[in-house]
Amino acid sequence: MPTSPEVTPSEWRAAAAVAGRREPYLAATGITCGYKKIPVVRDVSISVGLGEIVLIMGPNGAGKSTLVKALTGKIPLLEGRVVLDGQDISQAKEDERAKRGIGYVPQVGDVFPTLTVQENLEMGGYRWPRRDVRTHVDQALEQFPILKALRRRHARALSGGERKTLAIARALVADPRLLILDEPTSNLAPAIASTVLHDVVDGLATAGRAVLLIEQRVALGLEVATWGYVLAGGCTRFEASGDELRARDDLGSFFLEHGGTTAVPVTTQA
Amino acid sequence: TAASAVRSTNAKGPLNEAIVIAYTGPVSFEGLAADGGVYPGVSEINAAGGINGHKVNIVPVDTKGDPADAVPLVDKLIATTSNLIGASGIGTASAPTEVPILNSAGVTMMTFAGETAFNRSHYKYLWRLLPPDDANGKAMDLYAKSKGYKRVATVFGTTTGAQGDLPGVLSGLKGTGEKLVAKITLTPNQPSYRAEVEKLIAANPQVIFTEQNATTAVTFFSELKSLGHLIQAIGTNALVTSSWENAVRKAMGRSTFKRVLTVLSTSAPHKTPANAAYARALATVKSKVGSPWTQWEGNSHSQAAYDGVIVQALAMTAAHSVTPKVYNTHIMAVTEPGAGKTVVYTYAAGVRALKAGKKIQYYGAGGPIVFDKYHNSFGNQEAMKISTHDNTIPIATIPEKEIQALG
Amino acid sequence: MNVFVQTLGFGVVSASIIAVGAMGFTIQFGLTNVLNLSFGGVMTVSAFVAYLTEQSGINIWLCLVLGGVAGAVLTIFLGRTVFKVYARRGTRLFEMVMVTLALGLVIEYAVDAVSRDQIYSLSFPEGASYHIGAATLTESQLIIVGIGIAVFVGLERLLHMTRLGKALRAMAVDPGLARSCGIPTNRIVNATWLISGFLCGVAGVIYVLNALSVSYTTGVIFLPSIIAAAILGGVGSPRGAVLAALMLGLVTQLVAAAGFSAYSSIAAFGVLVVVLLSRPSGVLSAAARKVELTL
Amino acid sequence: MGHFSFYLSTLVVYFGIDLLSAWSLNLQYGYAGVINFAFIVFQAAGAYVAGAVVLGPDTGPNSYEHYILGARLPFPLPLLAGALAGAVLSAVIGLFAVRRIRRDYQAAVMLIVSLILLQVVGNDVHIFNGQNGITGIPRPLQTALGLSLPDYQWVYALWVLAICVVLYVVVERLSRSSWGRSLRAIRDQEDAAAALGLNGTLLRLEVFIVGGAIAGLSGALLVEFIGAWSPGAWGYAETFVIFTALLVGGVGNNRGMLLGTLIVPIIVLEAPSFLPTIGYPGLIDAIEWMIVGLAWMGFLLVRPRGLLPERRFRAPRPAAGVGARHGLAGWVARTFTLGRPELAPVAPVAPAIGVVAPGRASNGEATAPVSPAVPPAGARSGTVGSEEQ
Amino acid sequence: MTGSPTSEAAPRAGDHGGARGPANGDAPVLQVRDVVVRYGGVVAVSRVSFDLFRGKILGLIGPNGAGKSSLLAAIGGQQRAKGGSILLQGRDVTRSAPYTRAQHGLVRTFQTTSEFEGMTVFENLLVAGRGAVGASLWRVVARSRTNRAEERRAAAKAWGVLERFEMADLADAYGHELSGGQRRLVEIMRCLMRDPAVLLLDEPMVGVAPHLVAKFINDLRAVAAEGIGLVIVEHALEVIEQLCDVVVVMALGEVIAEGTYAAVVGDEGVRRAYLA
């Protein structure tokens, strides 16, 4: 299988521009990463521009979470480069990347169980000066009123959805320039899921932030995505704009049929 | 059998004397005391030309005071040591495991282990140079009685040695008629013994019988002192080590220490030529023994260890053999007093006398050595004050007969 | 009766000694998830530092601070040079316990070698005596109790009121997530080591002030009580550690006063077992079950 | 030579006994996750009881030992008594210690139990004679066999090894059985395992008792060999020696224990005793311990999973038709197309940045090509294979 | 497993009695009566009741924090019910330990995945697969022959399930090496290994690729068809719509509506509490 040779950021930008993308805020090129030095994701390049909502899709075990773990610095890169806002952050530590404006809501392990809701939110605002934390926390609570009543509760004593909500709110407290959400709608009731995607995610993009979204409920993700990547077996196999994905007649008819809530096709058994 | 240690009488190369004892662990002081006797003894022998022309080496074996650790080490000793002429030490804690192995391998043992189990032992190769622990305990009773004490308290740690002496103390008290007002057992190395101290004070004894390790003693006596009740204490022979004395002396204060504490130990005449020889030999090995080296001079355990080595060597000379199987039967011959025997105080003198065809009685640094049929040598006990580590001041002697008479 | 009152007062002193160590231990265990059995070795070293400085005639309370500093320095040194290396290699909880144990052995016997296997005793003026109720306590004992209280108040405030404290707690449950929040976990871990090391050192010194002798086994002998108090109180909770230390201190002294001195520490440990049994769910939290080393 | 063989037989006996201990711990820790820092207590229980039931009646004023019912049980009953003692003590301690508490707390509780019992037995002369312990335990059948001590030792060593072989089979079978699997399930996720019908406390108690019986047996074998037993022989540090053997050998691998026990007792017990004598007494020992500690740490750094790590269970593949690839093609087809095969992806195209060739994308073709579903073969099998030894 | 679900008219009983009324004169497999769950001061579930019959699928929906998981915990025994009673196949199990309930035929999945991390995927399935044989040493020793047969059966079944959920490649992967969705699949496959009387599923489809969701739906239908009672909590409403015979809506710990899916989503109160 042909793999791309070394790609410089400028080439990348050129390619992206032609494809009708915005200038990348985060550009990851030739990423190879995995666990214990054994690659799971191989030679993947993706980018997110400010104002974009980029969706990553793919079957279970495709390497989506692994890829974003490499972007946030949770696992080391085996190859490739991560450039954030023109600066190479490939070697930067996780907390360093967070300070530079990458927010991250992991798929699992997304809150501090032994801290209260309030304290969790405060931790989200760790990068702010002390006196500003309060206002950021309050803003986040405004967005998710469900958390207000739970402020003093330990995070381990939340329901699944409350917990996910808290995780998202915590990431918002940091007011990141790039927010990475790994399956944010899981465990969320439809109403909150839709708030998250349409108000929060869309709102961030409108406000000029970059959002990288992983969704297994593909249709839901596509509602807001401006660009989509399909990942499988650790490689990107396909990418297209959100419009294009939505426009494909087969997909379109499917979404219409199912009210757009999720992509649950019902197939006959093979 | 294959188990005899030295097969040839005409051994080649140096002879090996083992010290099988705990150098580490809770009873590590035994190892130091053994070293304090064996090293000078061997040095004296070598200085006098060795045994039948052979030089002697020392092989220390650290049993850690743990029988399970001791077994493979002793087996290894027997397996890997050529010309093994004997074993010294055989400390209290693991003696019961080691003795059978060494005995069946035919290694002569010179021990100061206090176990009452050996009071009637049938081990052919085992010789004990110090009285058993309970004799020491009874001597304490007798001394207290002689001082007119009526109300006594025992304060013993739970270590092996302490538990060996305690039965003697208790059984002795029945004979002396003193009243036991408190029997306190100290779990070693606690940060405080406040409750025990309070209890002791409440019982209002006139004197304390005691044996505890240094850490325990420091804490216990400082608390006793800080509550203003530091009364007279009588200790066992295990307290005569410089590290114990230093630690406790500092905690009590120098003059208090001397005033309060009396120690009972096997009596050792200080002025015999044997003592002088021992002191000289000790000086030649001062870098090899626990410091300060002078402390071992008056230590009954060290004296016993020293005597043990000399006795072995003299027996070998008398038997014209370095094989334990052969010389073991000559041991009594060089120690027993008897009419017409030449009394010798040093190895060199003994060898000279034997060469001259005389029968000898070795009179040791720890006094005369008289083995009974169970190979035990008893002796007088002595009460003493400790002024500095190498300066003990005898104040009374408790004759062996009185101790035996007590039960 | 009087004996009991006396011992009660004294139980508080023992409790304070245990509590200081247990608080140091508990925050290290709670925040880095390392059940650090080399803690005993560090206490010994600090105790020796205090002994040596005391020998050179420095005021004993200054020695206490020096001992604490020694503990802090040694702990952070070990943390950075030893524990971290293992954590990077992905050493897990249990193996780490074994590492700390081995390290404890190394320290213990290094001290043994340097101290020539000897016991060193301190003669330290105990100062005036005070009668509090029926109990008599010396000045230094009162100061020890004071230290215990001060450490407790300080730690509680630190953990629950300050940002550093909250970050410490956050990191304890999920270091990865903490990092992705931008918390500089490295610095925070260092802070933990410094604090717990300092407390460990202080504990070693006040233990020796009470027992009045120090040898290479001092810390190892003291360690079980500290671990017991830390666990009884719930790992990571200074409040719990203090309560547990009080319980252990009083039980030990009362049982001894009742005449079962051989069983006093046994009784104290028995309390631990009983309490752990009666509230197994209290110490079992879903979050805490899957602990990850935070180094 | 004769002497060396004598020494060797001793080492073989110790090796066998440590091996039993390591298996017992492996069962408890490697499979059930119970960190039994009180291990040595169960070995001690076996040793004391096995010793005390052969000592016979009190022998008079000079014997200071306390005996159990004055029994003088014949071989091999003492061994069984030892195993039983280990099992019973395990059951008693297990009743509180293996309940559901945090694993590290459990470890600490066990450590403390170990300290408590050592103190109780050491401080109280009425229980197995306090610090002095029991001594003079006869070696089984020594007189009956009429062998010299060295020969007898070899017989004994073979006897121990025979027991090891039997127990290897037992332990290996148990740990591979569905019971062993249940233990591991409980260890990993007690809630989930309980929801599948497994009683965690019972399972842990069972493994605790089985381990305790093996420990007791090892203690009995040991005491019959050395002939004495006292608190000096079961300080809690002894437990850590076995645990180290476990770690060195590889947790969860019964064969690894062979290596572990071969290496650790030799490092811990034998190698240092070959060091030359220097300095004051005790210095060598201190240095030895430092070396042991450093070696131990070094090992954990270099081979943290042990010499023979736990073996991954390889599920036996059924004959055919299984293991077909599942990849992108299927996923896209099923996700986007409602199973309409005509939209299944067609042509292979370069992945990553080359996927959307600028020219083609700009002309707005609606059907961007999709690369075929070829999972990177190396990725999966590589990940799995990484754990293999 | 049976036919095309799109064509198949799942037994969506139009009458209210679908899951509530006895389908064929059966007694309910699971009866929940006035169950209360409290955490300290928080009342998570207050007096909830329902009956579940053989072969029926009950959907439990409601906003986040409504008390759905708490209710499942009370039924499964992970949380002690502070009031009310739970009858499993007519047996009162309100105070039983979770493993007893499981042995009496109740199997559940958890909202946060609970794979056995130190075991391979295949072993994960085997643990679920055998009856109660590995549950105690005694049974393993005493029933070694039955045991072996049972193991073989379980292994065969495991391969089938693995194949179906495209996890056969990963049979030998450890639980801790799985992706989020794969962990969920293990959870799902584990409960399909069992032949329970009652199956409780707490958001089983979260993070699972859509086509596998479809398969799983089919499987659940087949499971129900075998006469097993199912309770499923899910926020993906189309799953509930396709699957459930009856839907119970909870909010703030109480049941606010129940009935068929259509009836329930049409309900004004439900719209306000959940869907808005």
Ligand SMILES: Nc1ncnc2c1ncn2[C@@H]1O[C@H](COP(=O)(O)OP(=O)(O)OP(=O)(O)O)[C@@H](O)[C@H]1O
């Ligand atoms: N351990 C706990 N301690 C205190 N309150 C708790 C605890 N667990 C859950 N709660 C509270 O109980 C209520 C019900 O929680 P539950 O998990 O049952 O909700 P749920 O319906 O499953 O929600 P979700 O859809 O978000 O999973 C919530 O308000 C939650 O905050």
Ligand SMILES: Nc1ncnc2c1ncn2[C@@H]1O[C@H](COP(=O)(O)OP(=O)(O)OP(=O)(O)O)[C@@H](O)[C@H]1O
């Ligand atoms: N800690 C790990 N160690 C080894 N392999 C892992 C680990 N985590 C994930 N993997 C493997 O890497 C592959 C990719 O996992 P990843 O979590 O990135 O998948 P994903 O695309 O996020 O899937 P999902 O949609 O199921 O969350 C999977 O096949 C998984 O088995």
Ligand SMILES: [Mg+2]
């Ligand atoms: Mg994922």
Ligand SMILES: [Mg+2]
């Ligand atoms: Mg829930």
